[in-house]
Amino acid sequence: MGSSKKVIRIDLSSPVPVYRQIADQIRAMLVAREFSPGERLPTVRQVAVDLGVNHNTVAEAYRNLAEEGWLSLERGRGALVVSRTTPSPSPKVRSAFGQRLRDLIAQVRAAGVSPQAIRSEFEEAATALLGREGKGSAR
Amino acid sequence: MIWLNVLHMNPVWSLVVLAAASLEYLMPELSRPGVAFSVTVDPEFRRSPRHARIVRYYRRGVLISAFGGLLVAFGAVNGLEGWDGPAAFCAQYVIFLIAFLCARAATLPHRVQPSETREADLSRREPPAVLAILVIAPLITMAAVLFWTYSNWQQIPDPYPIHWGFDGQPDLWIERTPMHVYGVLGLLGGIAALLAFFGYGFLFWARRNSGAQHARYSFPAVWIALFLGAEYFVAASATLPLGLDIRPLELIVLAILTASSLYLIVIGPVGGQSARRPGDQTPDEAWKFGIFYFNPRDAALFVEKRFGLGWTINFGQARAWVLIALALAPLGFGFAFVMSIAS
Numbered sequence: 001m002g003s004s005k006k007v008i009r010i011d012l013s014s015p016v017p018v019y020r021q022i023a024d025q026i027r028a029m030l031v032a033r034e035f036s037p038g039e040r041l042p043t044v045r046q047v048a049v050d051l052g053v054n055h056n057t058v059a060e061a062y063r064n065l066a067e068e069g070w071l072s073l074e075r076g077r078g079a080l081v082v083s084r085t086t087p088s089p090s091p092k093v094r095s096a097f098g099q100r101l102r103d104l105i106a107q108v109r110a111a112g113v114s115p116q117a118i119r120s121e122f123e124e125a126a127t128a129l130l131g132r133e134g135k136g137s138a139r
Numbered sequence: 140m141i142w143l144n145v146l147h148m149n150p151v152w153s154l155v156v157l158a159a160a161s162l163e164y165l166m167p168e169l170s171r172p173g174v175a176f177s178v179t180v181d182p183e184f185r186r187s188p189r190h191a192r193i194v195r196y197y198r199r200g201v202l203i204s205a206f207g208g209l210l211v212a213f214g215a216v217n218g219l220e221g222w223d224g225p226a227a228f229c230a231q232y233v234i235f236l237i238a239f240l241c242a243r244a245a246t247l248p249h250r251v252q253p254s255e256t257r258e259a260d261l262s263r264r265e266p267p268a269v270l271a272i273l274v275i276a277p278l279i280t281m282a283a284v285l286f287w288t289y290s291n292w293q294q295i296p297d298p299y300p301i302h303w304g305f306d307g308q309p310d311l312w313i314e315r316t317p318m319h320v321y322g323v324l325g326l327l328g329g330i331a332a333l334l335a336f337f338g339y340g341f342l343f344w345a346r347r348n349s350g351a352q353h354a355r356y357s358f359p360a361v362w363i364a365l366f367l368g369a370e371y372f373v374a375a376s377a378t379l380p381l382g383l384d385i386r387p388l389e390l391i392v393l394a395i396l397t398a399s400s401l402y403l404i405v406i407g408p409v410g411g412q413s414a415r416r417p418g419d420q421t422p423d424e425a426w427k428f429g430i431f432y433f434n435p436r437d438a439a440l441f442v443e444k445r446f447g448l449g450w451t452i453n454f455g456q457a458r459a460w461v462l463i464a465l466a467l468a469p470l471g472f473g474f475a476f477v478m479s480i481a482s
Contacts, residue, residue, distance in 0.1 A: 006262045012255040026261070042261055048438035049346055050259035052420055055438050 006034055010051060018053055022061035030070050030081065031129050037083035041071065044078075152224030153212045156231045160205035163235050166446060167194045174419055176243040177429025177445040179253040193245045200238020204231045239446065243429045250423065257420055266342045273367065274338045277374030281328050288320060288380050295320065295380045320380055322476045327377040329469020334370035336462060338363055344458075345441035345450055346420070362449050368396040419445060425455070 008025040010018050029035055041047075041062075048058045062079050065071045071079040089097075105118060113121075167175070172182040175190060176197070184190055208231030210216075212223055288295065292315075300309030301323055313319040341363050372392045421442055425434035432442055435455035440462075444451045452459045 005260055007258055007260050010257050012257065014255075029261070042259075042263065042265070045438065046265060047259050047261070049344065049440075051257045052346060052434075052437045052439060052442075053257070054436050 008051075010053070018051075019057045019060040019064070022047070022051075022058060023064045026061065026065060027068070027070065028129060030065070032131065035081045037081050039081045040077070041079040041081065046078075152227050153209060155224075156208035156212060156227050157205060159228070159231060160201055160208065160235070162448070163204070163239075164198055164201045167197065169448065170446060171419060173253075174445050175249075176239065176246045177426055178243060178246045178250050179419075179423050180246065180249050181251050184249050189249070190246075193242050196245070197238050197242035200241065201235055204234035204238065207231060207234050240428065253423060254420070263347065270342055271339065274335050274342070274370070277331055277370050278328070278335055280374050281324070281331060281377045284377050284381065285321075285324055285328075288324065299379060301376075301379055318479070322479075323379070324377055326469060326473045326476055327373050329472060331370050331373045331377070333466050333469060334366055334373065336465060338366040338370060340441050340462075341366065341450060344439065346439040346443070365396060368392050372396065419443065421445075 006029055008022060008029075010021045010025075012018065014021065016024075026041070035041070042050075044055055044058045044062060048055045051058070062071060062073060066073050066079070069084045070081065072082045073079050108118060109115070170176075172185055173179060175185055176193070180190075208227045210227075211230045212227035214223055216223075216226065295315050297315035298312040299315065300312050302311035303309050313323065372389060375388050375392065421432065421434065421437070425432055425437070426445060427433055429446060430451075432451050432453050433455045434453055437453055437455065440453055440456055440458055441450040442453055443449070452462060454460075
């Protein structure tokens with residue numbers, strides 16, 4: 001896991017802000033345990049240089065992840081992945097998740113994606129991100 | 140008469156003119172597939188008859204530039220009084236630039252939107268700190284030479300050679316005066332510092348693209364080797380007051396420089412960039428005249444050139460202007476110093 005490539009891709013033409021794209025993809029990697037606690041992410045400068053974006057954009061993404069408890073930021077040395085206890089979700093979070101999921105399904109269904117494709121995509125994403133803990137977890 | 144001047148032309152400058160023109164002639168082949176004459180194009184366009192025609196006209200221009208440069212080197216222009224060499228180089232470059240800008244103008248109608256996708260590999264780590272020491276080591280050596288010179292002034296030969304001809308014999312000597320000795324050291328120190336700045340910048344401030352192509356060709360590593368080789372060459376030259384025979388060492392460094400340069404020419408920048416998408420992860424608008432990169436929103440200080448070998452500076456960053464000031468200072472000092480020796 002430690003030596004495999006962990007590539008993030010951003011799309012500058014996307015309506016989603018770049019810092020959100022970066023944070024979302026790093027969060028997905030952290031949830032999928034592609035980074036272990038104690039591992040270091042590259043410095044803000046290094047990621048910004050490789051992506052060709054401003055330092056502040058990457059710094060904002062790192063700050064968001066630090067606020068969520070995924071990272072500990074150290075000046076000039078990058079970000080340290082910290083072990084994070086999963087908080088118990090509030091009813092508000094669960095309700096917002098359900099709403100976003102429904103909106104997303106409606107959106108892709110309206111775009112012509114078949115129900116089978118939607119199911120298979122969800123299963124694939126859940127397996128990739130949740131792995132073993134994907135099934136039978138508390139509802 | 141021009142034919143008479145052939146016998147008295149400056150061979151070094153003529154070779155420089157020919158080498159520059161040869162590289163420029165090959166450059167369309169060496170550019171990455173998604174870019175032609177610094178314009179983002181569909182990789183298919185590079186295989187089209189239209190592109191072949193543009194390249195043909197461009198190459199005619201380059202041949203004319205070589206011819207023009209050599210004419211100046213042979214003394215076809217009166218009144219240059221010893222400046223034939225630099226003038227030949229400038230003449231060749233200006234004619235090449237016109238050929239390039241014409242080719243670029245002919246390519247612009249075929250421009251496509253560059254890919255807006257950017258990638259970064261989070262598993263890659265910064266180069267080890269020991270490389271930074273490798274960059275700084277020649278500067279420390281030069282500081283030590285400066286200290287030795289100050290402490291052992293009487294042991295410096297008077298005069299001592301600072302340049303050797305092709306026959307291996309010294310052809311330029313300077314007297315042991317503070318202005319000459321410290322002038323040479325200052326000039327070499329400035330050049331070495333500039334090379335060190337570039338070497339460090341390529342290592343730590345340049346964009347490193349993700350993808351297998353990079354690892355396959357090791358393009359940046361060779362480019363860095365070229366700059367470090369040059370820095371060590373300059374640092375070795377700074378030990379001249381010590382009276383050491385550094386020619387064997389300089390020959391080794393020169394061999395490394397030549398091998399790196401040939402490797403870069405053979406491989407070309409194609410190895411440094413992914414060919415999956417049109418463009419090179421930089422916006423077309425940021426390339427002024429297809430040569431200068433100006434993008435304040437890009438954190439990279441160095442980006443790969445679109446037309447030419449190696450990296451170029453991102454002029455949109457304040458640090459770039461500090462670098463230019465650093466470059467001009469030793470050059471200005473060197474020019475003034477060389478003029479004072481000549482007089």
